[in-house]
Amino acid sequence: MKELWVFNEPGHPVVSELLAKGRALADQAGLKLCLVSVDGSEFPSDHGVEALRQLVNEREPEIFLFGATAAGKTLAPALAARLGTGLTADCTALEIEPATGILDMIRPAYGGQVLATVRCEKHRPQMATVRPGVFQSAPADFETITVHPLDSRIPQRMEKLQALEKPEDSDLHGASWIITGGRGMGAPENFQCLEELAAVLGGAVGASKAVVDIGWKRVEHQIGLSGKNVAPVVYIACGVSGAIQHWEGIKNADIIVAINSDPAAPIFDYADYGLVGDLFEVVPELIRQLKQR
Numbered sequence: 398m399k400e401l402w403v404f405n406e407p408g409h410p411v412v413s414e415l416l417a418k419g420r421a422l423a424d425q426a427g428l429k430l431c432l433v434s435v436d437g438s439e440f441p442s443d444h445g446v447e448a449l450r451q452l453v454n455e456r457e458p459e460i461f462l463f464g465a466t467a468a469g470k471t472l473a474p475a476l477a478a479r480l481g482t483g484l485t486a487d488c489t490a491l492e493i494e495p496a497t498g499i500l501d502m503i504r505p506a507y508g509g510q511v512l513a514t515v516r517c518e519k520h521r522p523q524m525a526t527v528r529p530g531v532f533q534s535a536p537a538d539f540e541t542i543t544v545h546p547l548d549s550r551i552p553q554r555m556e557k558l559q560a561l562e563k564p565e566d567s568d569l570h571g572a573s574w575i576i577t578g579g580r581g582m583g584a585p586e587n588f589q590c591l592e593e594l595a596a597v598l599g600g601a602v603g604a605s606k607a608v609v610d611i612g613w614k615r616v617e618h619q620i621g622l623s624g625k626n627v628a629p630v631v632y633i634a635c636g637v638s639g640a641i642q643h644w645e646g647i648k649n650a651d652i653i654v655a656i657n658s659d660p661a662a663p664i665f666d667y668a669d670y671g672l673v674g675d676l677f678e679v680v681p682e683l684i685r686q687l688k689q690r
């Protein structure tokens with residue numbers, strides 16, 4: 398039986414998201430789902446890439462999926478180049494074409510204005526990286542494969558120079574409530590009221606790209622096409638106009654609530670609930686009423 402592989406990055410939530418999606422794709426295409434780990438090596442390394450190359454040549458998987466994480470984005474292109482196959486980066490959807498079993502790898506193009514479907518018909522494996530938060534996690538049956546990279550004959554060309562302290566993360570992945578501020582927040586100190594609302598609801602605070610570009614919030618908070626994909630139960634956008642690139646990151650939210658003073662703001666086209674008003678009046682009132690409960 399041919400196989401569909403998911404690359405294992407221990408402890409990263411994207412792995413269970415890819416396994417859930419991989420399970421559905423494997424069932425559709427009649428493939429065996431496997432989680433592939435590289436034993437004992439720090440990623441990415443030349444030895445790890447070489448070990449995976451040898452394993453791919455041995456078992457000839459049909460599909461190989463990676464998270465679009467720092468490790469996945471370094472490892473997957475290096476592996477694809479060594480295998481002479483293609484790689485579609487930053488996919489936001491994956492589908493099997495029923496007639497052929499070929500993987501349709503779908504990703505935004507031209508700044509998110511169109512969705513491109515990329516296919517790798519002539520080479521194997523069909524490889525893709527997928528951004529964290531695009532697919533929902535779910536329990537899935539799979540087989541595990543572990544490779545041991547130590548006996549590789551390839552010289553190690555990558556060298557670790559320094560480990561930098563990871564900046565404080567934003568807890569956006571996995572949050573049930575996300576409250577996001579856009580340029581309508583007016584100033585960085587005004588995010589205090591969103592922090593307060595997030596604390597009352599037990600949620601996390603996000604930001605639009607405009608806010609990150611001005612320097613009001615760090616990039617870890619950015620949601621959208623060039624930021625994070627999130628899938629909360631409730632997403633509350635405050636002073637966010639709702640550009641298509643922003644929507645790209647929140648389309649998996651169950652409920653979208655928009656607070657904006659401009660009734661013509663594009664976010665009202667797709668919000669489930671819309672509040673036309675000044676966020677500096679609406680948000681404090683919301684906090685007051687929630688606290689009363």
Ligand code: FAD
Nearest residue numbers: 579580581605606607621622623624636638640658659676
């Ligand atoms: P604005 O568009 O300036 O909107 C501010 C909103 O606040 C307005 O609608 C206004 O009516 C409202 N407002 C003002 N004052 C108040 C008030 N007191 N009360 C209530 N409402 C008020 N954007 C992202 O967000 N994430 C991305 O990842 C991303 N990636 C991109 C990638 C590419 C390749 C490109 C080209 C663009 C990308 N963008 C992204 C940018 C995107 O196109 C928009 O420019 C950006 O989302 C706008 O941010 P904003 O809504 O905060 O600001």
